[in-house]
Amino acid sequence: MRTIPFLAVLLLGFMPLTASAQIAYSEDFEGEFPGPGQPAAVSYTYGGVGSGTDPFNPTFPQEISTDGLGEFQQAYKISFDTSAAADYYFFGLGMFAGFFGPDFRAGGGVEGGTEPGNWVFSADVRSEGAWGEVALRGNFVVYDPDYETTFGVDVNSDGDMVDGFDTYILPITLVDNGDGxxxxSFRxxxxxxxSSVAGDIPRFFDDATWVxxxxxxxxxxxxxxxxxxxxxxxxxxxxxxPAAPGDYNNDGIVNLADYTVWRDNLGATVTLPNExxxxxxxxxxxxxxxxxxxxFGNTAGTLLASVNVPEPSTVGLALLAMAAGVSVRRRHRG
Structure with missing residues (x-):
């Protein structure tokens, strides 16, 4: 099967936000004039290869469309005729809203803004001609423009300390179910x-560039x-x-990782997260x-009817018995 690169980059940020703001980025294209042409602050590139000596000069007309939308509603549409393509074709678009920084953090520095699970990306998508439901694939990226300066590491060995790198790369997929x-929407x-930095763990910031x-x-x-x-x-x-009850490591799902947290803290006088x-x-x-x-198996906001649950090891069972005995004795003393 021939591979067709199709790249779209949306750079998000730069908007000075009030302390109470909770929307980091929003674009509904309602401020544009309808008709042919690209929206303000949008750029794109394209190309491709034809068969044999037959040149392939693709066009990817852009427009602010009202097709299939309600009154006074608009959307951003890109069309492409690739019937003359042979090996590949591509196009890319960019929407630049700037960069977040220490003074203008995403969401205005809202409490919890440094946790990626507290942010929801959403988009309405309609495709024509796609093989199936998948309309677009891609990544959500956090780019730290001051990575080398902050960490004192010349990551690309170019002799300077001024380069930035992607510290958080999350694969995403946008689908069209065929009904308009x-x-x-996903967290x-x-x-x-x-992360694009070898040996570094994925790190999410609310004061870096979001892409x-x-x-x-x-x-x-x-x-x-x-x-x-x-x-x-x-x-x-x-x-x-939202919390998932039983999610002792607070990652949004009740799984074996939470059993490990319970096992490692058995007998301790602490309160586990999401008890x-x-x-x-x-x-x-x-x-x-x-x-x-x-x-077990539940995620935040969901319940599963039936799942297979691992049982503790022999040592775990012994610890369970000891913990149960301690618990009973405490109640008797009370």
Missing amino acids: FTTN LDAGTPT IQLFGGGGEYPFAVGNSITLDNLKIEFSEK GTDVTPGEVTAEDYAFWKSQ
Whole structure:
């Protein structure tokens, strides 16, 4: 299958926000004049290869479209005829809103803004000609422009200390279910983020450059006439992530990692994150294990009807018995 690079980069930030602001970025294209042409502050590039000596000179007309929308509603549409392409074609677009920084942090420095799970990215998507539901793929990226200066490391060995790097790269997928516009919405910790810096852990900032990269290709669209992608209501908004009861390591899902937290703290006089209501508050006991087991597989805001739950090891069972005995004796003394 031929691969078609399709790159779109949305740079987000730069807006001076009040302390109470909770929307880091929002674009609905309502401020543009409808008709052909690219929106303000949008740039793009494109190219491709034709078959044999037949040149392929693609065009990717852009427009502020009202097609299929309600009165006074607009969206950003890019069309592309790739029937003459052979090996590949590509186009990219960029929407530059600037950069966040120490003085203008995302969400105005709202409490919890440094936790990616508290931010929700959403976009309305409509595609034409796509093979299936996947309309675009890409990444959410946090770019630290002062990485080398901050950490004192010449990462690319170019002799200076002025370069920045991507510290948080989260794969994303936007889909169109075929029923008009499809609203895509997900938290910025959904998935497994990586970092472009070797040996560094993914690090999320609310005072760095935020980037959305979108791309598609032969896996998403055929070499044909009539392909298009329409985007609307792009937004990154602060929305505190709901707790998942039994999520002892606070990562949004109740899984084996939480069992490890329980096991490592068994018998300690602490309260685990997201403990069950009135389940031995202030101490870690067998009852906390039983509660975790009852919640296993759940995520924040969801419940699973049936899951397989791992049982403690022999040592764990012995510790359970000891903890249970301590708990009972304490109650008798009370």
